[in-house]
Amino acid sequence: xxxxxxxxxxxxxKCPANAAxxxxxxxxxxxxxxxxxxLDPGEPTESVPAALTLEGHRVVATTDCKDHWRLVxxxxx
Amino acid sequence: xxxxxHGSTTPLAPEVAEAMARATAVAWGNPSSDHGSGLAAARxxxxxxxxxxxxxxxxxxxxxxxxxxxxxxxxxLKGRLLRGGRPGGRLVVSAIEHPSVMACxxxxxxxxxxxxxxxxxxxxxxxxxxxxxxxxxxxxxxxxGHGNHEIGTVQPLAELARVCAEAGVPFHTDACQSFTREPLxxxxxxxxxxxxxxxKIHGPxxxxxxxxxxxxxxxxxxxxxxxxxxLRPGTQNVPALAGFGVAVSLADPAEYQRQAALRDRLxxxxxxxxxxxxxGSRTRRLCxxxxxxxxxxxxxxxxxxxxxxxxxxxRGSACSSGTTAxxxxxxxxxxxxxxxxxxxRITLGRGTTEAExxxxxxxxxxxxxxxxxxx
Ligand SMILES: Cc1ncc(COP(=O)(O)O)c(C=O)c1O
Numbered sequence: 529x530x531x532x533x534x535x536x537x538x539x540x541x542k543c544p545a546n547a548a549x550x551x552x553x554x555x556x557x558x559x560x561x562x563x564x565x566x567l568d569p570g571e572p573t574e575s576v577p578a579a580l581t582l583e584g585h586r587v588v589a590t591t592d593c594k595d596h597w598r599l600v601x602x603x604x605x
Numbered sequence: 606x607x608x609x610x611h612g613s614t615t616p617l618a619p620e621v622a623e624a625m626a627r628a629t630a631v632a633w634g635n636p637s638s639d640h641g642s643g644l645a646a647a648r649x650x651x652x653x654x655x656x657x658x659x660x661x662x663x664x665x666x667x668x669x670x671x672x673x674x675x676x677x678x679x680x681x682l683k684g685r686l687l688r689g690g691r692p693g694g695r696l697v698v699s700a701i702e703h704p705s706v707m708a709c710x711x712x713x714x715x716x717x718x719x720x721x722x723x724x725x726x727x728x729x730x731x732x733x734x735x736x737x738x739x740x741x742x743x744x745x746x747x748x749x750g751h752g753n754h755e756i757g758t759v760q761p762l763a764e765l766a767r768v769c770a771e772a773g774v775p776f777h778t779d780a781c782q783s784f785t786r787e788p789l790x791x792x793x794x795x796x797x798x799x800x801x802x803x804x805k806i807h808g809p810x811x812x813x814x815x816x817x818x819x820x821x822x823x824x825x826x827x828x829x830x831x832x833x834x835x836l837r838p839g840t841q842n843v844p845a846l847a848g849f850g851v852a853v854s855l856a857d858p859a860e861y862q863r864q865a866a867l868r869d870r871l872x873x874x875x876x877x878x879x880x881x882x883x884x885g886s887r888t889r890r891l892c893x894x895x896x897x898x899x900x901x902x903x904x905x906x907x908x909x910x911x912x913x914x915x916x917x918x919x920r921g922s923a924c925s926s927g928t929t930a931x932x933x934x935x936x937x938x939x940x941x942x943x944x945x946x947x948x949x950r951i952t953l954g955r956g957t958t959e960a961e962x963x964x965x966x967x968x969x970x971x972x973x974x975x976x977x978x979x980x
Contacts, residue, residue: 540666542831543639548647549665552655575639 531600533564538572539596546572547579550601554585559605562588567597607916607961607968611805611893612754612782612952618807618855621848625809628847635840637832646843653850660853661799662789663816669833670814670846674781675705676826677800677815678748680836681777682709684823685746685798692716694745699723699731700937703754703779707933710748723749727939728886729758733768740772746798747776752783755921755934755950756885757894759783763790770794775821781805781813785856786892797821803845807955808852812845864953865892867962871951874966878973884921884935884948893954896921898947899973905929907949910972916965921948 536553538546550565557563567573569592577587580601589600608616617625632649634642651665658665671677686696698710700722714720721739723731731749740747747769752759762778769776770793777798780789784801798821802813817823817836829838872895875881880900898904904920911918921932931945953962 542637544644544647545636545651547644548636548651549655551648552652571639579644 531564533562533600535564535566537566538576539566539568543571543575544579547576550576550580551583551585554580554583554601554603557603557605559603561603561605563601563603565599565601566593567599569595569597573597573599607965609951609953609957609961609965610917610919611954611957612950613919614804614810615807615954616956617809617848618852618955620855621808621851624851625844625848628844632843632847636843637830637840649847650841650843653846656850656853657801657814658816660785660856661801661814661816662791662795663799664819666834667816667819668814669817669836670812670841670849671837672811672842673804673813674703674779674800674802675813676837677781677802677813678703678705678777678779679709680815680823680826681798681800682706682713682746682748683826684836685775685777686713686718687716687824688745688822690824692718694743695719695721695741697721697723697736697739697744697747699725699749699760701725701729701753701756701758701934702748702750703781706748706750706779719743725758725937728889729753729756729884729934729938730886730889731760731765733761733764736765737768737772740769740774744772744774747774748779749776750779750782751789752780752787752891752894753885753934754782755932755948756896756938757782757890758885759787759889759891762796763794766790766794766796775818782891782894785853786861803849803852806852806856809845809848812842812849814849860955861892864957867953867957867959868893868895870959871895871953871962871966874963875969878970881973884938884940893952895951896948897951898944898949899977900944900947902973902976903946904948905946906976907947907969907972910976911949911968914968914972916968919950919952921945921950 584604586602632646634646636646775797778796797818799816884896908920931942935945
């Protein structure tokens with residue numbers, strides 16, 4: 529990936545701590561700022577985007593990188 | 606009442622009490638539950654973890670929450686020396702560690718671990734060259750506390766960490782007294798294992814953490830669920846840890862400078878008393894900490910007299926089965942047993958004022974004079 533976004537690596541972090549950490553980070557960002565989030569495959573790829581969306585942030589891209597997933601989230605601000 | 610025993614514990618900061626009450630009310634869910642109530646608790650818990658990690662100069666994933674400093678020290682020492690379920694190898698500890706390190710070392714020794722107790726100089730400092738000479742291929746851990754609880758001496762942590770790193774030996778420090786008061790060395794000189802707790806910094810009792818460097822294997826003390834990376838199973842005490850996080854973020858270098866100035870002011874006053882001696886280092890010492898003795902005066906009698914006069918200090922001796930033994934820490938500095946029994950520890954906090962310090966100085970002067978007159 530070469531989009532130069534800040535990266536929050538949540539691989540190895542269990543649910544719902546991963547969603548909690550993603551939300552805490554997004555809440556420090558301006559509206560429209562983007563963050564790349566790395567997640568373990570499986571459950572986190574469902575529960576983290578759901579939690580972000582519920583809080584009003586946008587998930588603008590989801591990429592399967594085989595051993596992990598990469599989300600791009602846009603902060604609600 | 607003038608409370609000058611912040612080295613034993615500190616009162617909760619109002620902001621901490623408020624955060625704990627809020628967490629109790631709104632973050633009562635199980636932080637491992639994968640639903641909204643769990644997420645609410647996990648947010649509070651993870652915010653606390655971020656705050657503690659920042660102060661530790663560590664990654665949040667390296668922060669293992671514990672019930673306090675004692676548990677963090679037990680996890681570090683036993684976790685290393687019982688790795689794989691079998692005691693073995695060698696443990697190096699300084700001769701002036703807190704009982705929660707010393708007692709672990711003695712217990713491990715009983716199981717067959719070779720324990721090497723590092724001597725210190727007259728100010729309580731460990732010599733990095735001496736440490737280097739003592740490391741062996743089978744040394745599994747070195748444990749040297751950052752700021753000493755009894756004498757306030759601050760160790761050259763970065764130098765000691767480098768000696769350990771060169772030999773490939775994991776390094777642990779008990780930073781319960783120094784946490785947020787003294788900067789920890791930045792990585793790569795940050796010790797692999799760092800014990801901290803909340804109640805020495807105006808946070809709650811029963812909350813602490815161990816920084817565990819990524820990739821360093823430890824044996825858990827308890828077995829159970831996957832919380833805290835499996836190193837500390839059991840549902841976390843979210844309100845207490847929320848309080849810990851807030852206590853950490855309240856820590857302020859300017860406030861610690863203020864305390865250091867008050868400490869020096871009090872020290873000057875107390876050293877003007879005939880036969881007064883400071884324990885530890887004059888310069889390399891914790892900002893809130895004094896340890897002294899006054900010739901011919903027992904620390905126990907002085908602390909009791911001060912308590913009656915409304916000044917709370919701690920005596921620098923260990924109470925065991927009703928008898929008072931001189932503190933092993935003071936003996937390790939080369940202080941003779943009879944003199945070590947004279948020690949009192951005076952430790953300042955956020956609420957300590959200049960007026961209190963001046964008043965305490967006068968009360969101590971008077972108490973020393975009175976005790977010297979009474980046979
Ligand atoms: C240096 C040091 N280590 C460990 C501890 C134990 O911490 P806790 O009371 O949180 O178990 C203390 C204080 O009691 C201490 O001063």
